[in-house]
Amino acid sequence: MFDPVELAFYHNETLKKYEEKLSEEQKQKALKDPHARRYPRPCGFTVHLVVGCPFDCTYCYIYDMNFDRTPKPVQLKPDELVYSLLKNPNFISGRWGSLIAIGSISEPFIFPELALDYLRELSMLGNPMQFSTKSYLSRSYSETLSHIKTTLNPLVTIVTIELTDILEPKAPSVDKRLETIRNLSSAGFKVSLFLRPIIAGVNYEEAETILKLAHEAGANAVIIGSFRITYRIYMRLKELGLNLRELEGRVNMRKLRKMPSKQFTVPLTQKERSKLILLAREIGLTPFKSACCSNSSNAGVTCPSICFETGFCTKCPNMCQERPRPAVARVKEALRILGLTVCIENSNDMILISDRKYRSLVQVLSRRLL
Numbered sequence: 105m106f107d108p109v110e111l112a113f114y115h116n117e118t119l120k121k122y123e124e125k126l127s128e129e130q131k132q133k134a135l136k137d138p139h140a141r142r143y144p145r146p147c148g149f150t151v152h153l154v155v156g157c158p159f160d161c162t163y164c165y166i167y168d169m170n171f172d173r174t175p176k177p178v179q180l181k182p183d184e185l186v187y188s189l190l191k192n193p194n195f196i197s198g199r200w201g202s203l204i205a206i207g208s209i210s211e212p213f214i215f216p217e218l219a220l221d222y223l224r225e226l227s228m229l230g231n232p233m234q235f236s237t238k239s240y241l242s243r244s245y246s247e248t249l250s251h252i253k254t255t256l257n258p259l260v261t262i263v264t265i266e267l268t269d270i271l272e273p274k275a276p277s278v279d280k281r282l283e284t285i286r287n288l289s290s291a292g293f294k295v296s297l298f299l300r301p302i303i304a305g306v307n308y309e310e311a312e313t314i315l316k317l318a319h320e321a322g323a324n325a326v327i328i329g330s331f332r333i334t335y336r337i338y339m340r341l342k343e344l345g346l347n348l349r350e351l352e353g354r355v356n357m358r359k360l361r362k363m364p365s366k367q368f369t370v371p372l373t374q375k376e377r378s379k380l381i382l383l384a385r386e387i388g389l390t391p392f393k394s395a396c397c398s399n400s401s402n403a404g405v406t407c408p409s410i411c412f413e414t415g416f417c418t419k420c421p422n423m424c425q426e427r428p429r430p431a432v433a434r435v436k437e438a439l440r441i442l443g444l445t446v447c448i449e450n451s452n453d454m455i456l457i458s459d460r461k462y463r464s465l466v467q468v469l470s471r472r473l474l
């Protein structure tokens with residue numbers, strides 16, 4: 105059972121090991137890295153093994169964030185990256201600690217041997233880890249991945265079969281990705297299909313076929329995600345001749361034109377989302393509305409993003425809402441052990457905190473709304 109005090113002790117011990125392992129120079133380098141400071145995304149800590157991506161997907165927003173098409177490994181060595189995370193004030197290590205998500209601004213397996221080095225070192229933290237990929241991962245590579253000592257949740261992205269030439273011209277083929285699902289699931293992983301982005305009026309109708317193919321290949325869950333657009337992405341899709349009438353009705357086009365670097369969500373309707381959730385269940389896949397649920401469910405821990413409180417819960421077998429939550433006194437004690445001064449108060453099963461900058465950490469420790 106989850107105890108925040110044990111988690112805090114575990115974190116301090118892990119940190120001590122890395123304090124002793126790394127030289128002063130390495131520690132200084134790690135502290136300057138954004139992993140040591142970045143506030144986590146709602147779904148956990150995005151950890152980057154590579155920066156920049158050569159796959160050039162038409163719908164990808166990383167090129168609006170000043171990343172380019174030439175991939176480069178991150179500047180930190182694997183143990184420096186781990187230290188950097190350990191020093192982030194919102195990060196806590198351990199199985200019940202912060203969720204880690206890899207692959208948000210690049211393809212993590214562009215440098216396959218390097219990816220293994222990073223994943224092995226990150227697994228020393230014990231946190232639930234998830235990666236999303238479009239790469240072909242062979243049978244033997246998948247076997248090697250399966251020996252990594254933490255709960256690892258693979259997400260394989262497939263969003264189209266008919267429009268790959270337009271939407272994902274340089275990514276590995278869908279057949280190769282289905283083979284990746286096969287290889288990972290044969291190696292013992294619970295693989296989730298990452299069905300994101302679903303672009304209203306463009307690839308929505310393909311979802312049923314993709315769900316069936318992924319299930320046949322061995323996937324056991326699906327994450328159904330919407331689409332984030334920028335003006336540059338909109339223009340690129342338009343120039344490629346796609347019919348964007350449906351999409352244009354769901355986003356504020358005036359704002360999109362006026363704020364070209366801002367990302368806007370193009371939502372699915374409630375009806376569309378419910379239809380896909382139902383279809384997934386009929387096919388035999390566990391549906392998730394958010395990636396953190398897939399990660400938490402795979403690790404068998406209560407979702408620290410509190411999806412079970414915020415309308416994102418699809419009531420998967422993980423049953424977060426039924427699990428007991430730690431007493432507030434234990435959360436306070438954990439914060440004290442971590443050396444943090446954060447006043448917290450319990451009110452109607454919500455937690456009120458004095459310092460918002462530790463919001464994510466307190467949410468992970470308490471599994472409550474803040």
Ligand code: SF4
Nearest residue numbers: 157159160161164210
């Ligand atoms: S593989 Fe992912 S990161 Fe790379 S271009 Fe496609 S969407 Fe972007």
Ligand code: SF4
Nearest residue numbers: 397412417418420424
């Ligand atoms: S029970 Fe709900 S909140 Fe928990 S992991 Fe499953 S879908 Fe997410």
